[in-house]
Amino acid sequence: MNCRDVREVADSFLCEELLTETNHEILRHLETCPTCRTEIDARRRLRGALRTAFNRAPDLQPAGEFADRLRDQLRQAAVHRHRSWMFSSRWLALAAGVVLAAGITTAILLNRSSAPAEALARDAIGDHRNCALKYRLVRTPVPLEEAAQRFDSAFRLLLNAPPDDISTPDGPARVVERHSCEYGAHRFGHVILQYRGRVVSLLVTANDRTAADAESVAAIPRVIGRPLDGLSVVSVNGSRHAVMLVSDLEKNELTQLAGIVSLPLVERLADVASDRTKPTAWLLGPPIQKLAWDSDRRPDLALLFRVRLPQP
């Protein structure tokens, strides 16, 4: 090993990240090379100086009472958690039977679409991580209006839904950004929320479930996919869109937030969808029921019922 080799791995040497054999080679070189020895010593001295300076800087030390206050808060939280656990465990056995029966039924219903749900959850987590947290998307996000024209008119709804300030029992949630972005195989309408000091992504995307699936599964918040790096996805499936929340919040907290934010949005998305698919009788004149009644006596109007306009 020569001087250049030593300089190249000097950082890893100092961090003790090298293989034992490589370490030995460096040490052998240092025994005979005063220049490299001086360089390594200088780097080690700077590293030690940095550590010492940081650890004893007066401005960086916590206030004396902070440790006690923190300890008391944590102790209370621990007691509260334990009591909650004990309380809930008493009901667990009773609830288990009911949940088991319901779970088997639901599992049968959901199992058919578990693979797509897993893929959707992965993309949702990827989008949250790379767009909301890191700004590292391959394709730049686009404004919702543009996305509504190019990809899905339902994204227009996200221009003002959910509202900028949302009140929840656990504190306010605030919208900090709205746009549309793409991750993996999915195009999302993306609303970024700030809630309890965390970043939460609300993602809306077209779901590919069939109409039969849509009827068979109620629109309830449920966890989809497996958590990844502490990030979970709670989804509410509408007739045409899935509305997901992604965050590192606890699952029950995320589910509760979904009940407040996602459910109303799913209903509004369904309204938009049904408005879009209603026969456009208003284009042709009187209400369709009136036409139906009239058509018994007006065969010439019956033709109107057989005209099915293409869906937008």
Place this chain on the structure above:
Amino acid sequence: MVKQGAPHESDAWAAFEGEVLPHADRLFRLAMWFERNRADAEDVVQETMMQALRSFHRYQPGTNCRAWLTTILQRIVSNRRRAKGRSIVVDDPDDRIANTEPFVPPVPQDLTDELVLRSLQRLPTAFQEVILLCDVEDLSYKEAAEALAIPIGTVMSRLHRGRAQLRAELGATDAIPAGRRPNGEELASAHGKVEAS
């Protein structure tokens, strides 16, 4: 005797208190460095500890508790930056100075705490993070990569460039005439000389 399946409150708390709470001071220093505000730093540490408490059943005794806590803290700091609209990832220093590695002068002999910390503060935040985690907190490359949610290669490259730039800053700061910064005696009396290690 702890009942099977039911976590005993005092045992769980004792484990948490013994394993996690001793790291509160370290966490505070990191939080204070990045938040630059005592109240915010206390919020960050409190939130970190609360999350650690909630997730303590997932912590494996014998693994690096400091790295685990640092990962939680970094995620919280990152979320707060994001919420305040001061994300550091958009302006990636790896791209910005990929070909502009500074000349690396020798490490000054007369290193004071203030000189070292002032030079560190002049680096891009992404470099500060890696240097603090690897050199001060003594996290491994892998642990630092997990805490910062970046690849190991990026940790190594940022550490290399960050250390080089730190030396350049030390050299530049050291070269400033004595009248423009506190003299050696003032610094020594304020913070004490750094012992050579």
